Amino acid sequence: MKLLFVADPLATFKTYKDSTFAMMREAARRGHELWACEAREMGWRQDHPVGTAARRIRLTGDELAWFTVEEEARIALRDMDAVVMRKDPPFDTEYLYATHLLTQAEREGARVFNRAQALREHPEKLAILEFPQFIAPTLVSSDVDTLKAFHAEHGDVILKPLDGMGGAGIFRVKQDALNLGSILESLTLLGTRTIMAQRYLPAITQGDKRVLLIGGEPVPYALARIPQGTEVRGNLAAGGKGVAQPLSASDRAIAETLAPILAARGLLLVGLDIIGDRLTEINVTSPTCFQEITQQTGWDVASRFIDALEQQVAAATAAQATTADYRE
Structure with a gap:
């Protein structure tokens, strides 16, 4: 298979722990062809499919210089057997635009994992709201007074932005409410940005x-x-x-x-x-x-x-072949 990984710059990978690298290494072991690009390199032009500047890479086995570029080319996403979206958060407007380009590529026949629409519909903090039976007491709001009332009710809470990653911007406020007002003003940008509050879980x-x-x-x-x-x-x-x-x-x-x-x-x-x-x-x-x-x-x-991934691609290929036979 030809696999395109949409990811952060390869030079920034910490290969000793990076999961995208682990995927690539296993795919290469099986003989699959590896391509890589950054989300910012994707684009669309009228009468052309969604494409990207990409690099075909070979893994070297070295921990630092872990890949070499075998070929550079502009490719259509639909010409890959699978597109693996591995761009790290934040889920900002640029990330959102990238998912829209991936949706267009899917319309053109590209197979994208995870599916672009599903990425948009499952913001990582808010997706839990669909499953309230499994979550702790939670509040989503930008209103400082409402957030203060939630703290008063639960006494010990976690406050966090909705677009963070790696624990960035997370605060615990205990019963004493030390600096609660200042923290809420900063996280909500004076009541203009929505955040999440959850009861602290010991x-x-x-x-x-x-x-x-x-x-x-x-x-x-x-x-x-x-x-x-x-x-x-x-x-x-x-x-x-x-x-x-x-x-x-x-x-x-x-x-x-x-x-x-x-x-x-x-x-x-x-x-x-x-x-x-x-x-x-x-x-x-x-x-x-x-x-x-x-x-x-x-x-x-x-x-x-x-x-x-192989199973999904095989199933999609079989379904496309069946559809083509039916149309004929």
């Missing part, structure tokens, strides 16, 4: 668990990202320690409920964030933790992902 001390769903099925191990020292955030980017562990009964209940629903919407890969027995986020843009889980358990996450 189970965070045991880790913010990343549960991966691939092809509508949960990976049997989660990565518990455990806060270190006085830090309240478990995110690896914020210094959390990643510990792989089997799914708990509550992890599995949440995962098995959501997995078929999300897969049916075109989400091949999803990362659920769970604290204790409460769902806190549904990550669909570029879920990570492949390498940490594989290294600690031996369960090959990247292999399972490429299996699922």
